[in-house]
Amino acid sequence: MTLEQVPLWRGVAVALVTLFAEDGSVDVRATARHAERLVASGVRAVLVAGSTGEADALSDGERVALVSAVRQACAGVPVIAGAGGAWAGPAAELTAASVAVGADAVLVPPPRRAGDLRVFYERVVSAADGRPVLAYHFPGVAGGAVPLEVLPSLPVAGLKDSTGDAERLLRLLSEWDGAVYVGSSALVSAAGLLGAAGAILAVANVAAEDCVAAWEGDAAAQLRLVGPHVAAKSGFPHGLKRLVAQRYGTSVAARMG
Template sequence: MTDPLWTGVAVALVTLFDDEGAVDERATAAHAARLTDEGIRAVLVGGSTGEADTLTDAELAGLTAAVRAAVPGGIPVVTGASGAWRRAAVSRIEAAVGAGADAVLVAPPRRGVPDLAAFYGAAAKAAGGAPVLAYHFPGVAGGDVPVPALPDLPLTGLKDSTGSAERLLQELAVWDRAVYVGSSALVLMAGAVGAAGAILAVANAAPGQAVAAFDGDAAAQRALLEPHLRAKDRFPAGLKALVAERYGTSVTARLS
């Protein structure tokens, strides 16, 4: 297996907004730093959990720079840099890497592309040597990344948020690069079967339980069920309420 950018649990970071709905870079970066102090191994900025659809390219770059400055140097910062078509994705990738992202997470366009390898080839070129991870969460964050296509794509890794145990096993069977689950229901399994890690929304509020579950603690995996279900409720309102209960952060969301 190619060495992954990190192993273990990453957080799919919430984007914190002020009462007027403006991005609060300082609060978001402080939250990221707090989570790394609690054992989180990497930070995803501007993913679907971070309300990426509502962020401008400038806001995404500002968040990337703020989080990169706030977390320790050994913690990778990955920025969500998908787009509705290739040129939009390339623009976001270039901006994210220019702002300090260590890697980018890119979903295929929601309506698909005629040549997935060419799309990710353009993404890799735009990243300029920074790792590119594909994002498979069709219907929520872009289009499909078929399992049989994985060996031919110029990628460093994959985040799969479908929650399918069968698909996870298929990915690991055909691919020698890093696979990260995006569902907190599969964290224990991911660690047990050799996935590189997990990138989780629920890690915003339950980082310790997420880390313990990946390390093989069955009780921690069971304990993740309640925050998992609450985080999914009326997204992102349920998740932001959960995070606010623990850390006193803002519950303001652009998506509602």
């Protein structure tokens, strides 16, 4: 791995929930405070406005405001901005706006009708102004697919794969030299053991300590994640919002589901 390919961080990052007020407005301050306490609990990076953050229900202005607030609240760790779009133009615009307010990297799924993925990601990389661009593979939930056979040709620094597909994880790690991040809490221990760069996890919103321990090889912690992993997938995003509220007293309001 070349110097340019060294991952921005290693270990567990949180795929941050977006907290809303009861009237449905984005509670930027509460979301940033939540990110701050998760960093204090051991997460190594924060993803803002990803699929866990109900990105599809946020305006570009709301997404940029969240990135700015979390960047200010979480000194010392990378902040990654979700920056997708239906085609290269809006994805590049959101990438540039996120970088302008302090995003250290962007996570970008391909469009559902992507066409030439290399051309799409070249435009995003240009807009990122030297910050790492991570591709995002979670087809059907966040854009389209990032095929394994296409990945080596893309100008991206890494990939988040949220499918929970263990075979695909093994192939990624054996066939590609970019930074691989799992997005399923069911694979945290395996990813750490196999040499992945890290994990970007929704469940870290409520069980950051166990996520970190599982990454470090604690089998009991991995097993403890089963409960929140299953509950968080129940009626997304409501299952996860309820878990976070039970632990931290946050709002359960959501725009999706």
